[in-house]
Amino acid sequence: MATLPVTHTRLHLPGTAPTPKRPVRLVARDLDASELLAAHSHVWGQVTYALDGVVRVTVGNSTWIVPPMRAIWIPPKSLHEVATLEKAKLRALYVHADASPFKGEECEVLEVSSLLRELILAFAQVHSGEERETMLSSLILDELARSGTQPIRVALPDDKRLKALCELLIADPASPLTLDELAARVGASSRTLARLFERELGMSFSQWRQQVRLAHAAPLIARGLPLSHVAAELGYASQSAFSAMFKKTFGQSPTAFFANKVA
Known part of the structure; x- marks a missing residue:
């Protein structure tokens, strides 16, 4: 399997940081194969999820291969890198640190239920300030907290x-x-x-x-x-x-x- 050239992609989009009033934000990126979101961190947590395609997420001395039925929870301030192994529809949920659905400082491998997937799709369509945004945020946080799977972690x-x-x-x-x-x-x-x-x-x-x-x-x-x-x-x-x-x-x-x- 040949390794394709890596294309670096802009990391942060302006105006997407979560706040106490808007604890969940969504950033949608449709990426080609072998694109790279280079190592970076932020003060909020992140759920890295691809609607389609496969991504590789690396945090510290661990890496995960993430298909559409899984997502990775990355705690606030964790240095992380995301690379696409094939063309992917990346949907990143930014979660305010005070609203984190998980305790501790470890990454969590999440099973993406049908409900969570539909909530993410719906959340991508809401507009800022809508009551629907607040309701969907609460539902997403609740569903995330209920998620879980057996992690397939690869140590580095x-x-x-x-x-x-x-x-x-x-x-x-x-x-x-x-x-x-x-x-x-x-x-x-x-x-x-x-x-x-x-x-x-x-x-x-x-x-x-x-x-x-x-x-x-x-x-x-x-x-x-x-x-x-x-x-x-x-x-x-x-x-x-x-x-x-x-x-x-x-x-x-x-x-x-x-x-x-x-x-």
């Missing part, structure tokens, strides 16, 4: 050599390259990299690679691809091998796990 390292290796596999999860072959590309021995995986990420190379492949599975399944195609796209030898790894990780088969998430 600090070591530059290991991070370069990780970026290669995130860009091409089906890559058949071994740790020895990848080590030659990033200028480190496989033994050194194996130690770094355990020390910085708390897991082996093979365990981390499985995380990446599973993270990429959700967007493919959301597109309606047969599981046999998903398995092949992600480098598994067979559909049964993919399903077995998925069930081992999440306790359910892919079909059962996504039954109510891709409708």
Whole structure:
């Protein structure tokens, strides 16, 4: 999978900051593939959601692949970066810090219910100062607080050599390259990299690679691809091998796990 050139996109739009009277604001961006909202932060929280398309959200030492059935809650003041993996209709909800639907300073992976999706679509159509804006804001905050899913988080390292290796596999999860072959590309021995995986990420190379492949599975399944195609796209030898790894990780088969998430 070739990495496309990255286009940087303007981060903040004027007049979109949430306030105590207007605690939820929405910014709509239709982005092409490989656009980048470079690392930035703000005093309000943000729900990053794409109506269509797939985005990658990176906060600190974690990254998430986010399909349309999921969103990411990013707490206030968190440095974050958003990149499009394919053409995407990005809908960012800015939430005033005092109205945050979540406690703590950790990102939350949210399951986007049919109701939440419809609320976001409706909110995009309201005008400033309308009573409907206030009502929809309250409903959105309530629905966000009720949302939840099993996060598929991909940990990122600090070591530059290991991070370069990780970026290669995130860009091409089906890559058949071994740790020895990848080590030659990033200028480190496989033994050194194996130690770094355990020390910085708390897991082996093979365990981390499985995380990446599973993270990429959700967007493919959301597109309606047969599981046999998903398995092949992600480098598994067979559909049964993919399903077995998925069930081992999440306790359910892919079909059962996504039954109510891709409708």
